[in-house]
Amino acid sequence: MTGNSHFIVIYFRLSKIDDFVKGLVSVKRCTVNVIWDAEAEIWYTQSDDIPGLVLESHYFELLLSEYKNEAAYMLEANCNYKGPFELSFETKRIEYVEEAS
Numbered sequence: 001m002t003g004n005s006h007f008i009v010i011y012f013r014l015s016k017i018d019d020f021v022k023g024l025v026s027v028k029r030c031t032v033n034v035i036w037d038a039e040a041e042i043w044y045t046q047s048d049d050i051p052g053l054v055l056e057s058h059y060f061e062l063l064l065s066e067y068k069n070e071a072a073y074m075l076e077a078n079c080n081y082k083g084p085f086e087l088s089f090e091t092k093r094i095e096y097v098e099e100a101s
Contacts, residue, residue: 026084027084028049028085028086030071030088031048031049032049032088033046033090034092036091036093038093039096041058042057042058044056044057044063050079051074053067055067055070067087071087
């Protein structure tokens with residue numbers, strides 16, 4: 001029983017330190033729209049939070065990977081921001097439908 005209570009106390013203290021550190025560090029939150037264009041058969045990105053970073057790819061996972069790699073550079077270059085950030089990817093699919101005859 002004593003071993004478990006020590007574990008809980010240690011965990012509680014680490015948790016409090018973690019919460020304190022998170023409070024000191026500001027994390028930029030960025031929303032990225034990932035859109036499928038069926039006519040062009042590509043995924044492409046748009047984001048108001050990371051200006052200038054527009055990528056396109058035929059493969060969804062490859063696009064996300066490339067975006068994560070380029071986001072830090074573009075945030076620093078275009079927003080003068082160098083720090084931790086969070087990317088929230090939102091997907092959308094666009095389909096073009098011709099009028100029925």
